[in-house]
Each structure stands twice: as structure tokens, then as C-alpha cells.
Amino acid sequence: MHSSPLPVPIPVKRLPHGEGLDLPAYATAGAAGMDVVSAEDVTIAPGARYAVATGLALAIPAGYEIQVRPRSGLALKHGITVPNTPGTIDSDYRGELKVILINHGADAFEIRRGDRVAQLVLAPVTQGSWLEVSELDETARGEGGFGSTGGVVALGN
Ligand SMILES: O=c1ccn([C@H]2C[C@H](O)[C@@H](COP(=O)(O)OP(=O)(O)OP(=O)(O)O)O2)c(=O)[nH]1
Numbered sequence: 001m002h003s004s005p006l007p008v009p010i011p012v013k014r015l016p017h018g019e020g021l022d023l024p025a026y027a028t029a030g031a032a033g034m035d036v037v038s039a040e041d042v043t044i045a046p047g048a049r050y051a052v053a054t055g056l057a058l059a060i061p062a063g064y065e066i067q068v069r070p071r072s073g074l075a076l077k078h079g080i081t082v083p084n085t086p087g088t089i090d091s092d093y094r095g096e097l098k099v100i101l102i103n104h105g106a107d108a109f110e111i112r113r114g115d116r117v118a119q120l121v122l123a124p125v126t127q128g129s130w131l132e133v134s135e136l137d138e139t140a141r142g143e144g145g146f147g148s149t150g151g152v153v154a155l156g157n
């Protein structure tokens, strides 16, 4: 068994409409994501998108991002997902964290203030820098991609 690293502290500020809500939290000891709740009552019509307020603003430490991911239960039962999944919350963003949802279901989806609408995964980020060259090194794959190694079963004849 490896020991878990200590949680990374993330400064969080409640906005006025976030008062009284639970902060995002891990539902179980081994959860990858913290469930985040809506700060508003809203109904999302079939086919519609909406940026759900959370009432929270963050200061994610440098070297990390937060990914906003859908909840599988909402996806399976109601067709509710995050169209930009994983949503990217930059470490230098100080505005309100919003959860963009889309309703792929057949019915209107009602959200009540305090309902868990998505999950937040804290992840390390490595920034790159470009090293422009005129030739790239050769590899076995070369320019092959998009199914070039096989495995796609052709349907029909
Ligand atoms: O699901 C999301 C996605 C983004 N954001 C906020 C935080 C993020 O740091 C900022 C910008 O997001 P992104 O880079 O994905 O959007 P963009 O369309 O590129 O906008 P910008 O030009 O502001 O970067 O918007 C959210 O609150 N929720």
C-alpha cells in the first residue's frame, strides 16, 4: 500500500449567493473528484445548455488545474453532461466557477440549489515550450494514425 499524498490546500472564496452551501467535497475516501453543488434553482430544457453558478471563486495553486467533469449518474439517468468536459479551470482564474451543463435527455432537468451537478478533479499541469525544428526524429509509427494499427472491424462488405 502506498501512502496518499497530503491534500493540496486550495484557497476558496464564497460569493454572496454561495453563502450556506456545502463546499465541494469528496463523497468517499478514495474519490477522485469533489462533488460541487449548484448555487441556484434552474431548469434546463431538452437540448439546452446552461452555465450553473456555484457561488465559489478559487485561487488554484500554480502548477495545478481543476477539471470539471460530469457525474455518471446524471449522464445515465437524465442525459445531463458537461459539453466542454473536462472543463478547464486555470490557476489564474479568479471569477466564479461555473459548471456548464447540456441536457441530452428527452425531459426538462430541474436543478435545486444545493444539488450536486458535477465533480472537480485537481490535477497537476506541466507547461511546455516550443522548440521549432526542420526535421523530426523517425519512429516505427511514423505518420500512421487514426486506426493505422488495425483493430477497427469493418461492418458490411
Ligand atoms: O467549465 C468551465 C470552464 C471554464 N471556466 C472558467 C475558468 C477558466 O479558467 C476560464 C476560461 O476557460 P477556458 O479557457 O476553457 O475558456 P475560453 O473559451 O478559452 O475562455 P478564455 O478566453 O477566458 O480563456 O473560464 C469555468 O468556470 N467553467
Ligand SMILES: [Mg+2]
Pocket: none
Ligand atoms: Mg482559454
